[in-house]
Amino acid sequence: MLIRSISLLLLSILSSGFLFSQVRFSSAFESGSMGEVRRIDSTWTKVSAKDSILTLSYDLSSRFDPLNPVDTALKPSARWYYFRMDGVKGKQIFLNIQNSEAIRPFYSYDGINFRRFDEGENLNKRQVNKIFTQDTVFISHFIPYKYSRLSNKIEQWRKCEYVDYREIGKSHLGVSIPMLTITDRSVPDQNKKRIWIHGRAHPSEQPCSWHLEAMINELTSGSEYSKSLLSHSVFYIVPMINPDGVIGGFSRSSSTGVNVEINWDREDSLTTPEIQVLKAILTELTEEIPFDLFLNMHSQIANSATYWIHTAESTSPVTYKNQLLLSNLTVNENPFYSSKDQSFSDMAPRYPEGWMWNRFGDKTVAITFETPYTYYKENIDGDWVSVENLSRMGMNSLYAISDYLDISTSSRLLVNPRIINKRRWTKTSGNSDVFFEDFFHKALSKRAKVIFYAPDVKQGEYKIYSWSVGPADKVSPDGKNCWSEVAEVRQKRDGKLRLRLKADSVGGVVDKFLLVK
Ligand SMILES: [Zn+2]
Known part of the structure; x- marks a missing residue:
């Protein structure tokens, strides 16, 4: 009986007098990482007539990589942090994360399902604050992939x-x-x-x-x-x-x-x-x-x-x-x-x-x-x-x-155009445009026509796109260097699919076609 009273006493001491030291940090698990942690503040705040909440603030640094033995001028990086806190339930915890970013990082109560801190919990780039609802929580820079x-x-x-x-x-x-x-x-x-x-x-x-x-x-x-x-x-x-x-x-x-x-x-x-x-x-x-x-x-x-x-x-x-x-x-x-x-x-x-x-x-x-x-x-x-x-x-x-790689699959078929009336088209090549093979075709006349032909297309609804050739610039102009839809077709039965298409203007270009189910 005496032993039981002592342990009850110990328990009550642990749950009151030592509350400040009850939050424990660890990173001794797979992919875990944490540098030093230091408690900088702790206060009780009365939130209602009967309730107070404990607010704890910590400075926490992420851990630096070892000094690079080859590129000695390189400063070691300390981006990754992933650690566990125990004893956090019902407490408001402020974490100031040094050496790395904390832009809506992640937390998890089970180490498996991670979610981002929401905006209100991450008002500063290097700080998160939250009242946790469970006693153990994992904090990480991103969802760990171990x-x-x-x-x-x-x-x-x-x-x-x-x-x-x-x-x-x-x-x-x-x-x-x-x-x-x-x-x-x-x-x-x-x-x-x-x-x-x-x-x-x-x-x-x-x-x-x-x-x-x-x-x-x-x-x-x-x-x-x-x-x-x-x-x-x-x-x-x-x-x-x-x-x-x-x-x-x-x-x-x-x-x-x-x-x-x-x-x-x-x-x-x-x-x-x-x-x-x-x-x-x-x-x-x-x-x-x-x-x-x-x-x-x-x-x-x-x-x-x-x-x-x-x-x-x-x-x-x-x-x-x-x-x-x-x-x-x-x-x-x-x-x-x-x-x-x-x-x-x-x-x-x-x-x-x-x-x-x-x-x-x-x-x-x-x-x-x-x-x-x-x-x-x-x-x-x-x-x-x-x-x-x-x-x-x-x-x-x-x-x-x-x-x-010009690989046609059952749901994405790549097709080269068949040029009709070659005099109305000119082959264009060079490296100033983005296109598929060695050249693409430019229309010399508004009446220039081209055929989309695929010998073996299963019954179904399809969209046909044409590669819209654009300049090899750092940013593509709108509507260029992309698949542009040119037709919607219904293939009634399995077999060949043939479609006649017209250049939209003089100088209009045709390169690769794409058929998507
Ligand atoms: Zn990288």
Whole structure:
């Protein structure tokens, strides 16, 4: 009985006198990260005749990556934070987050379902405040995408008949780096387009993994679109090239402090096992045939999605034009990306794209795609980045890839125009416009006609689009460099589909057609 009274006494002491110290912080779990935490204030506020609320304020710093041993002038990054607080129920907690952004970051009571702090809980960029309704809460910069999630997803994806799994090597700490090869093996690989995608060089860039996961989900979904895409293409996908960084909750580096994005021009002794593993598999896979497309998935702090398009001066006019075509195709029917969001930079050998450029030049378009953490198109009143809209954008990315590589699928058929009366058209080429193949057609007369013809179209309702050729400028004029609808057709029975179309004006252009069910 005495023991029971003592423990009751202890309990009552714990729940009153030690209230201030009852909030506990931790980050000792997968992908967890936190620097120092310091309580700066605590006050009881009377909110009604009988009730008081405890308000606690903390200064909390995010954790810096280790000093970069190779690029010693680089300041270590401290973007990522993901920590757990216990003992918060019913208390008003102010968190001042140092070293990083806190723009409507996320919280979760179960570590699985995350939601953003709302505007009123995030009045300052570096501060959140909230009265939590449960005792344990996880706070994170973005919804974590962990290595363990990838491993579970891989187990699921591997069940798809089109997926081959391979461990391409191990990280510095001995963690497996997986690659998925996704294609329809009943169709010979000869003539298939070859697409490489990797992500998460930078561990804090969680949105890019949700985007890439959606792309792999679609490729392995067995949908009509993905099945026909995979009969014409092979995808080589390394979803996480820096697993140590992801597991350890690092910001931009590997566990040894190296930024694996920027050491591709260094000899092996100055890079990391992760870069060596990637270089080896890339060399092996391109021994005979280069890739058609090489995508490097990242996330950026700017409030927009973007490709980093390499300038014509640092690559070639053809590669510049091809990058613009891919980018503008990604804009198509995409509410989360516009041609105004496009970013430009010079190709440099320290990046994976530079390494590819030095080997394959114009044969491979190698480019980085960035997803944001906050919102899209610099529009704070628009959609805030979520797993759902990243997933939707994954679909746009796949459509852009198949259109760019001129892969016709059951639901998106790409067709070259048949020119009637060749004297009324002129072939135009060059690198000042964005178009599909070696040339497009310009009408010399208002009566210039062209035929859309597809030999084998299933019964149904379709829309026909024409690629609206526009200038290879940094921002496309409205209505240019996009699919423009030219007709709606009903195919009454399976078979050929033929449509006669007229130039809208002298100088009117025709390039590729797209038929969408
Ligand atoms: Zn990055």
